[in-house]
Amino acid sequence: METILLIDGENFKGKIRAVFKDVQKDRPIWHEYDFKGLLDKVLKDILLDKKVFYFARIKEHEDSREKSKQLIEEQRQLKTHLEKQGFEVILSGRVRGQLEEDQRGKKVLVFKEKGVDVKIAVDMVSLACDKKVKEIILGSSDSDLQPAIKEVRDRKVTCVYLGFEAQPNKGLSFTTSRTLLIRNSEILEFEKVQ
Secondary structure, rough: OOOEEEEEHHHHHHHHHHHHOOOOOOOOOOOOOOOHHHHHHOOOOEEEEEEEEEEEEEEEOOOHHHHHHHHHHHHHHHHHHHOOOOEEEEEEEEEEEEEEEEOOEEEEEEEEEEEEHHHHHHHHHHHOOOOOEEEEEEEEOHHHHHHHHHHHOOOOOOOEEEEEEEOHHHHHHHHHHHHEEEEEEHHHOOOOOO
Protein backbone atom coordinates (compact mmCIF):
# COMPACT_ATOMS: atom_id res chain seq x y z
CA MET A 1 0.00 0.00 0.00
CA GLU A 2 1.24 3.42 -0.97
CA THR A 3 1.58 6.92 0.39
CA ILE A 4 0.61 9.42 -2.28
CA LEU A 5 0.57 13.19 -2.62
CA LEU A 6 -2.38 14.72 -4.51
CA ILE A 7 -2.15 18.44 -5.30
CA ASP A 8 -4.80 20.76 -6.74
CA GLY A 9 -2.39 22.69 -8.97
CA GLU A 10 -4.24 26.01 -9.39
CA ASN A 11 -5.24 26.07 -5.72
CA PHE A 12 -1.62 25.41 -4.71
CA LYS A 13 -0.26 28.05 -7.12
CA GLY A 14 -2.81 30.56 -5.80
CA LYS A 15 -1.57 30.11 -2.23
CA ILE A 16 2.06 30.50 -3.34
CA ARG A 17 1.16 33.57 -5.43
CA ALA A 18 -0.51 35.16 -2.37
CA VAL A 19 2.70 34.78 -0.33
CA PHE A 20 4.76 36.44 -3.08
CA LYS A 21 2.19 39.25 -3.28
CA ASP A 22 2.34 39.79 0.51
CA VAL A 23 6.08 40.51 0.31
CA GLN A 24 5.66 42.66 -2.82
CA LYS A 25 7.39 40.21 -5.13
CA ASP A 26 6.27 39.33 -8.64
CA ARG A 27 4.61 35.95 -8.89
CA PRO A 28 7.15 33.22 -9.55
CA ILE A 29 7.76 31.93 -13.05
CA TRP A 30 5.91 28.65 -12.65
CA HIS A 31 8.05 26.63 -15.04
CA GLU A 32 11.10 27.63 -12.96
CA TYR A 33 9.65 27.23 -9.44
CA ASP A 34 11.24 24.42 -7.41
CA PHE A 35 8.10 22.50 -6.38
CA LYS A 36 10.20 19.39 -5.73
CA GLY A 37 12.56 21.26 -3.39
CA LEU A 38 9.66 22.81 -1.48
CA LEU A 39 7.76 19.55 -1.07
CA ASP A 40 10.90 17.52 -0.28
CA LYS A 41 11.63 19.96 2.56
CA VAL A 42 8.09 20.14 3.93
CA LEU A 43 7.50 16.38 3.64
CA LYS A 44 11.08 15.30 4.52
CA ASP A 45 9.93 12.65 7.02
CA ILE A 46 7.39 11.07 4.66
CA LEU A 47 8.35 8.52 2.00
CA LEU A 48 6.13 9.19 -1.01
CA ASP A 49 5.39 6.50 -3.57
CA LYS A 50 3.66 8.86 -5.97
CA LYS A 51 3.29 12.64 -6.42
CA VAL A 52 0.46 14.00 -8.58
CA PHE A 53 -0.52 17.52 -9.68
CA TYR A 54 -4.03 18.10 -11.07
CA PHE A 55 -4.87 20.93 -13.47
CA ALA A 56 -7.83 21.76 -15.67
CA ARG A 57 -7.27 21.52 -19.41
CA ILE A 58 -7.17 24.96 -21.03
CA LYS A 59 -8.95 25.39 -24.36
CA GLU A 60 -8.74 28.28 -26.77
CA HIS A 61 -11.52 30.81 -26.10
CA GLU A 62 -13.05 32.69 -29.03
CA ASP A 63 -13.28 36.00 -27.11
CA SER A 64 -9.62 35.88 -26.12
CA ARG A 65 -7.53 33.85 -28.54
CA GLU A 66 -4.18 35.46 -27.67
CA LYS A 67 -4.67 35.14 -23.90
CA SER A 68 -5.85 31.54 -24.34
CA LYS A 69 -2.78 30.66 -26.41
CA GLN A 70 -0.54 32.26 -23.77
CA LEU A 71 -2.22 30.29 -20.96
CA ILE A 72 -2.00 27.04 -22.96
CA GLU A 73 1.73 27.58 -23.54
CA GLU A 74 2.34 28.41 -19.86
CA GLN A 75 0.49 25.23 -18.85
CA ARG A 76 2.54 23.16 -21.32
CA GLN A 77 5.80 24.56 -19.90
CA LEU A 78 4.66 23.94 -16.31
CA LYS A 79 3.55 20.38 -17.09
CA THR A 80 6.95 19.57 -18.65
CA HIS A 81 8.75 21.21 -15.70
CA LEU A 82 6.75 19.24 -13.11
CA GLU A 83 7.27 15.95 -14.96
CA LYS A 84 11.04 16.60 -15.00
CA GLN A 85 10.82 17.08 -11.21
CA GLY A 86 9.21 13.64 -10.80
CA PHE A 87 5.53 14.57 -10.60
CA GLU A 88 2.71 12.99 -12.54
CA VAL A 89 0.44 15.65 -14.08
CA ILE A 90 -3.25 14.92 -14.66
CA LEU A 91 -5.28 17.28 -16.83
CA SER A 92 -8.94 16.92 -15.92
CA GLY A 93 -11.93 19.17 -16.23
CA ARG A 94 -11.45 22.38 -18.11
CA VAL A 95 -10.91 26.10 -17.85
CA ARG A 96 -13.87 28.10 -19.08
CA GLY A 97 -13.88 31.71 -20.11
CA GLN A 98 -16.91 33.61 -18.83
CA LEU A 99 -17.89 37.24 -19.26
CA GLU A 100 -18.53 38.87 -15.88
CA GLU A 101 -19.05 42.42 -14.69
CA ASP A 102 -16.20 44.07 -12.80
CA GLN A 103 -16.63 46.73 -10.06
CA ARG A 104 -17.23 49.45 -12.67
CA GLY A 105 -19.94 47.44 -14.45
CA LYS A 106 -17.66 46.67 -17.41
CA LYS A 107 -17.79 43.17 -18.97
CA VAL A 108 -14.50 41.31 -18.41
CA LEU A 109 -13.46 37.83 -19.52
CA VAL A 110 -12.66 35.70 -16.47
CA PHE A 111 -11.22 32.19 -16.69
CA LYS A 112 -12.57 29.65 -14.17
CA GLU A 113 -11.50 26.09 -13.53
CA LYS A 114 -14.14 23.35 -13.41
CA GLY A 115 -13.86 19.67 -12.54
CA VAL A 116 -10.45 19.36 -10.86
CA ASP A 117 -11.80 18.95 -7.32
CA VAL A 118 -14.23 16.28 -8.55
CA LYS A 119 -11.39 14.30 -10.19
CA ILE A 120 -9.28 14.51 -7.01
CA ALA A 121 -12.24 13.36 -4.90
CA VAL A 122 -13.01 10.43 -7.24
CA ASP A 123 -9.34 9.37 -7.25
CA MET A 124 -9.11 9.58 -3.45
CA VAL A 125 -12.19 7.44 -2.90
CA SER A 126 -11.36 4.88 -5.61
CA LEU A 127 -7.78 4.46 -4.29
CA ALA A 128 -9.15 3.92 -0.78
CA CYS A 129 -11.88 1.49 -1.93
CA ASP A 130 -9.37 -0.49 -4.01
CA LYS A 131 -7.05 -0.61 -0.98
CA LYS A 132 -4.16 0.85 -3.00
CA VAL A 133 -3.17 3.50 -0.44
CA LYS A 134 -2.47 3.66 3.25
CA GLU A 135 -2.01 7.44 3.33
CA ILE A 136 -3.07 10.38 1.16
CA ILE A 137 -1.44 13.77 1.54
CA LEU A 138 -3.82 16.35 0.11
CA GLY A 139 -2.36 19.61 -1.19
CA SER A 140 -5.58 21.56 -1.57
CA SER A 141 -7.47 24.09 0.53
CA ASP A 142 -10.79 23.35 -1.18
CA SER A 143 -13.50 22.58 1.40
CA ASP A 144 -15.48 20.74 -1.30
CA LEU A 145 -13.11 17.80 -0.70
CA GLN A 146 -14.36 17.19 2.86
CA PRO A 147 -16.92 14.48 1.92
CA ALA A 148 -14.21 12.57 0.00
CA ILE A 149 -11.84 12.90 2.98
CA LYS A 150 -14.52 11.46 5.28
CA GLU A 151 -15.06 8.50 2.92
CA VAL A 152 -11.32 7.84 2.72
CA ARG A 153 -10.94 7.95 6.50
CA ASP A 154 -13.98 5.66 6.93
CA ARG A 155 -11.94 3.13 4.92
CA LYS A 156 -9.03 3.38 7.39
CA VAL A 157 -6.81 5.45 5.08
CA THR A 158 -4.88 8.26 6.76
CA CYS A 159 -5.51 11.63 5.14
CA VAL A 160 -3.12 14.53 5.79
CA TYR A 161 -4.02 18.12 4.90
CA LEU A 162 -1.03 19.94 3.38
CA GLY A 163 -1.90 23.61 3.75
CA PHE A 164 -0.25 26.98 4.12
CA GLU A 165 0.52 28.93 7.28
CA ALA A 166 -1.16 31.96 5.69
CA GLN A 167 -4.88 31.10 5.82
CA PRO A 168 -5.02 27.37 6.57
CA ASN A 169 -8.42 25.80 5.95
CA LYS A 170 -9.87 25.01 9.38
CA GLY A 171 -12.51 22.66 7.96
CA LEU A 172 -9.88 20.52 6.24
CA SER A 173 -7.72 20.54 9.37
CA PHE A 174 -10.71 19.27 11.34
CA THR A 175 -11.68 16.62 8.76
CA THR A 176 -8.23 15.14 8.06
CA SER A 177 -6.10 12.92 10.29
CA ARG A 178 -3.46 15.62 10.69
CA THR A 179 -2.29 18.92 9.23
CA LEU A 180 1.07 20.01 7.83
CA LEU A 181 1.51 23.70 7.05
CA ILE A 182 3.99 25.19 4.59
CA ARG A 183 5.70 28.30 5.97
CA ASN A 184 5.88 31.51 3.95
CA SER A 185 9.69 31.48 4.27
CA GLU A 186 9.78 27.99 2.72
CA ILE A 187 7.68 29.16 -0.23
CA LEU A 188 10.04 32.06 -0.91
CA GLU A 189 13.13 29.87 -0.52
CA PHE A 190 12.27 27.78 -3.59
CA GLU A 191 11.52 30.54 -6.10
CA LYS A 192 13.80 28.92 -8.69
CA VAL A 193 15.21 25.45 -9.24
CA GLN A 194 18.79 25.52 -7.92
